[in-house]
Amino acid sequence: MDPYVHTSPTDLYANLPLYGRCRPEPGHFHVKTEHVGSQSSDCESVIGLYDESIRIYPAGESGRDVFAPGNVIVKSSHPHDTQEIACSFADANEVDTISIAKNVPGNVRLIQKYSQISLIRGRQVLIQERSSGVALCVAWPYLSQSQKQSFKDQARVILRQLHAIKPDNSW
Structure with missing residues (x-):
């Protein structure tokens, strides 16, 4: 289901159409x-x-x-x-x-x-x-299990990259 086109009855942000959705x-x-x-x-x-x-x-x-x-x-x-x-x-x-x-x-x-x-x-x-796009908090209920797992895997890679950044003297 596309959160731009359809709003699920369980969508926590259904009453805030601009929240988390930007086209x-x-x-x-x-x-x-x-x-x-x-x-x-x-x-x-x-x-x-x-x-x-x-x-x-x-x-x-x-x-x-x-x-x-x-x-x-x-x-x-x-x-x-x-x-x-x-x-x-x-x-x-x-x-x-x-x-x-x-x-x-x-x-x-x-x-x-x-x-x-x-x-x-x-x-x-x-x-x-x-x-532009749909915020994760809005999109999550619309995602399949495989899409959720893919997101988690991608997030882990990015978090490892962020963790590897060493502070410089300006911090």
Whole structure:
């Protein structure tokens, strides 16, 4: 069963159609090259895209909502009046993790961070690429036993490669 086409009655994410499912379309929002890593006021236009229809994860206490406008993920607390928690260390950790994982040989595709630690209207915003496909948490119930075993075998190989990466002096 294809989780893009059919939704199983037991699908835990059936009520969140944007969660874990991304099929890029030509008209979807995308980050312009000149805005990558930019702090310019032109980047504020992304705030106007926030609404309930594209929210995939609501903010907890003082946290950030997660929105999926097209082929990006935006983490922001702009829709709320409460004081946000500082997320810059968590954001920097994600960026560093991706840069470390780039050292793993093979064909594992990593997401791109467009805006690593940006402030827009005084609030932290993280903008990253949204991977096309179906998240494992969504796809798992749809997989056959042999597909699940194949995934486990592939994951073990990747984990061994990650384990073999030696830290450098910058950590």
